[in-house]
Amino acid sequence: MRTDQKADTQAVRTALESQGVKYALASFVDMHGVGKSKVVPLSHFEQMVKGSELFTGAALDGVPQEVNDEEVSSHPDLSSATVLPWNKEVVWFASDLYHKGQPFEACSRGILQRVTEQAAQMGYVFNLGIETEFFVLKDGPDGKPVPTSERDTLAKPCYDVRGYLDSYGYLDELVQAMNDLGWDVYSFDHEDANGQFETDFMYCDGLKMADRFIFFRLMANELARKRGHFATFMPKPFKDRTGSGAHYNMSLADSKTGKNLFEDKSDPAGLSKLGYQFIAGILKHAPAICATIAPTVNSYKRLVRRGSMSGFTWAPVHISYGTNNRTNMLRIPLGGGRVECRAVDMSCNPYLAAATLLAAGLEGIREGLDPGAPHVENMYHYSENELHERGIRYLPRTLGEAVEAFEADPFSKQVFGELMFGSFVNFKRQEWTDYHNHVSEWELQRYLKFF
Template sequence: MTAIYGSDKNSILAESKSLQLQLRERGVKYALASYVDIHGMCKAKMVPLSHFEQMSQGSELFTGAALDGVPQSIHDEEVAAHPDLNSAIVLPWNREIVWFASDLYCENAPFEACSRNILKRTLAQAEEMGYSFNLGIETEFFILRDTEDGKFATASDRDNLAKACYDVPTLLDNYQVIDELVTAMNELGWDVYSFDHEDAQGQFEIDFNYSDALTMADRFTFFRLMAKEIARKHGYFASFMPKLSSELTGSGAHYNMSLADKDTKKNLFIDLNDSRGCKLSKLGYQFIAGILKHAPAICAVTCPTVNSYKRLVPKGAMSGSTWAPVYICYGNNNRTNMLRIPLAGGRVECRAADISTNLYLGAAMILAAGLEGIRDGLDAGEPHTENMYEYTLDKLTASGIKFLPRTLGEAIEAFANDPLSKKVMGDSMYQTYIDYKQREWEEYHNHISDWEIERYLKFF
């Protein structure tokens, strides 16, 4: 199964008619003009293929006030989903339905607070500077099953090793789900190059080829939908919760980033003669410096949940390390930094981001920060090659290294106080994001947990 692409971008109507015929010949009955809410979750109406031409021109309207983080009042004009016809994917698990990534419009103009529009605006800034933004995502997630006591367990009864990483028997136990998912990804042209059982029990990672950032954000959004549907088909569920247990490694979504010349597509981050030994260009170091400058605000979007910050700790996993960053720093092929430059050089990996991210918003924030670093000629300093987990508080202070936010509350405060946030998000999404996430933090903060009951009920 491959993705379907339109041919004539100059005429949506002509393109939609041609695509409609192709889809009908392939047995497609319905179309989804899919956009995302604040969480990056798919929302859409299903339209019979006979109404595809109307849908392609934005016929499907939605009340933003009915959704999380789509800033509208109930009396506002509805938003309209305009499908990107170049993004069409026939669902591998139900070939009667085609999915489209879509942009929201309102009053005949792009809706400012649409996540996909926010990323497209930031990509336009990169293009004005002569760059295209390439992005790869490492997808980590759990395959689990519900249990009769209302809890959950791993899909395999053998998946109970303290050091489960790269385990072959448990990977084989989950073969049917993973194989169907990987096969679908390859049929869509995503070029999966490896997959494995990850560090935590029930956790898996699938790695596929990078692409331009907008395509990757569309694919990542669709991936989470597809993984859930395929797992459900086999009697399991896929979880994209960042941290399931204090004893298990969390699920990251490492951003692997580079800038290319927008015309030649040449990688502008590679420098094999790099004096710092990381095989990264001056442009790449400036990009890193911009991200480090705005790291706390970026975290509010790349690590968007209360649960996210239980992943960003140095210890607490059964394998001995969480493998997640704690400090705002960068280094070479060293997984204890927030930003890592892999051994081959030519790209920057952000290890802070987790699998719950809305990639449209996360990519927009981190790209905008990197571009600012380039525009302002910022210096990232020397890379850290040492184990950052072993740094004492005194050494951190002496080195000028700061912590990543340790709670969603800290992250949202940083987001609110960083001018970059409003520049990227626009006025309405900026305030909506702050309001929504502050409520989320306050609801959690006021919740009485089982831990508190167990610790305090009969203690005093």
């Protein structure tokens, strides 16, 4: 351990002890973005920082190892120290995986760091804001999930004040915790489905935002559990309601000046040439990217035209971009200066989702790609013939299609590396197979006594 790192470690430990912290979590994520860790008393904090805690990768999804391989170790990022708002005796660290003393190729966080380093070499800082949509539910009398408020029954509950007030205690605790952590929440609301909410907080660099997203899912669920409820980040829990997106709002800043390089007031949409090239790169690789930003079977039940009481779902179905038009995969919000990807959902591994989007955008810049004219029309109204005539492609419509596109595009392996690429493809292909082998309630109702 370097002298300066040793001093930093001692300073962090002293500060944590003064706050009454007893235990530390050097938390890394599996393929799904679910946190994993051992619990280390602060008396062994220095050893933990050096990677004392070992993990058998073969016991986890997406940590590609055989049972006979040497374990991986978690190395905490000291700058990410987060004391749990619901348990002040425990501190959480976002951590990187190492193997044999070197960064582990298939570490999700490391994959994003490799791409952000590419951006840095080009003179850019990747800034990211994520809109977090989620449901807060409880088990109903019949065991099926229902909203926590008995009044949350409107056909169109979006922005409903009563729905917000009925969940005030939970939402207030969540937002206060986020603000106490320095996340700067500037808005939150009742979303378009019963029991669904959204929080919006200030953007930051992409790696830090991905860390915060991981912690947000943990915190939102733990605070709900205190009340006998649960938070779900399933993309589409109810077939007749909107799903939960995690819209990625992306921009590049000058690494020296911090200036937003996507902003151009002379452009009608407020986006620079660099921003349009970034869009073009994402559109080029959109089918492959979809496997990482919509990574579950259920994700593709969100990416449909209709399926909510409000009529349209607000989720994209085409590989397209537009200005302030929510029917496109990529949107330039009012005022410009950023690019929003609306196909990302709350089940994503935020590191892998950010890595693929950023890598594709950087490719668009390097190659000077042009995304063509933006779509300002309602994309949902196009017929199949009209889409074909205009050369507009669909996003993958199933996880199976997305995984095939991911595997077929050489870009995917370039971003993920050999180990994670193989592990991701194999796991997701098996997930799709398992889904098809399952006999659903819909099939029983339709076919059991049909013939």
